[in-house]
Amino acid sequence: MPKIMTRKKHLKCLFLFSGGLDSILGIEILRIQKNIKIVGLTFKSIFFDEILAKKMAKKISLSLKIVDISSDILKIVKKPKYGYGKGMNPCLDCRILMLKKAKEILKKERFDFIASGEVLGERPMTQNKFALNFVEKKSSLKEILLRPLSAKLLKETIFEKKGLIKRELLLDISGRSRKRQISLAKKFNLKNYPTPSGGCILTDINFSKKLKDLLNYYPQAKENDINLLKIGRHFWENKVKIVVGRNKEENKILKKLAKKSDFLIEMKNYPGPLTLIRNYRKRKIFNQILEKAKKLTQYYSPKTRKRKDIKFKIKKIESC
Ligand code: SF4
Secondary structure, three states: OOOOOOOOOOEEEEEEOOOOHHHHHHHHHHHOOOOEEEEEEEEEOOOOOOHHHHHHHHHOOOOEEEEEOHHHHHHHHHOOOOOOOOOOOOHHHHHHHHHHHHHHHHHHHOOOEEEEOOOEOOOOOOOOHHHHHHHHHHOOOOOOEEOOOOHHHOOOOHHHHOOOOOHHHOOOOEOOOOHHHHHHHHHOOOOOOOOOOOOOHHHOHHHHHHHHHHHHHOOOOOHHHHHHHOOOEEEEEOOEEEEEOOOHHHHHHHHHHOOOOOEEEEEOOOOOOOEEEEEOOOOOOOHHHHHHHHHHHHHOOHHHOOOOOOOEEEEEOOOO
């Protein structure tokens, strides 16, 4: 149990802030206590960004820390201890990771407790009672993790027990209905708040399928390989990946992502897509693969599909 000075008047809270309505309301509920200094903490990675959190933090005058957890989350995605959701989203492992990171900051910067906008029963995988208690235990935050929106339905934190946080000012929201959150938003005069939609690409079924294929063929995948999955049309040919850009913007990104030993293919005499070949076999690229990439490049330029006079430019990337 953490040591608490009962005379302590002001508390420092590190709030896991996503920028969604629940996390905004969690902050507003804590602000009613008057004796808590709140700093937001948000995470960014190759699978989700910090843009919404940044925008909403500014709107509600919340100072915000942003931490990049790309390499940690990639390790977890490859081998989660507690499994995946519907897509390749290892939510329980991810929550534990985020809370552990928050705890490191708590210790280093002398925060008193961690809070989040989680609502009991709102998300089946991560916000049922078992999951909330489980991640709290696994991240060693027993008694110092507060969920203000559902606090009255959960075990008391040490600060509530000592009377430093008034439990009567905390809430007892549970379930998937958003009615109470919407009426609270009105009460706090919150307008244009974001609708609940996960900004995490790991919950996207199409992306997850591509990611699963990649990890099957190439378990050592790095950030660049993941970023490649976010754009273009993807094809596999014997452990070799072919990605065809869908527009100018994607062609530009493909060029940027190309790394040593990749091939870039485009039509010399007509406009069209840029195609990247990445060889995960680490053996010689066969002509057959180059031919397939050329065909795809031509096929995805509908105006040139039937032409017989196409000339191709093929470039092998020699250095990063
Ligand atoms: S949806 Fe994504 S960011 Fe959210 S807990 Fe799951 S894996 Fe983590």
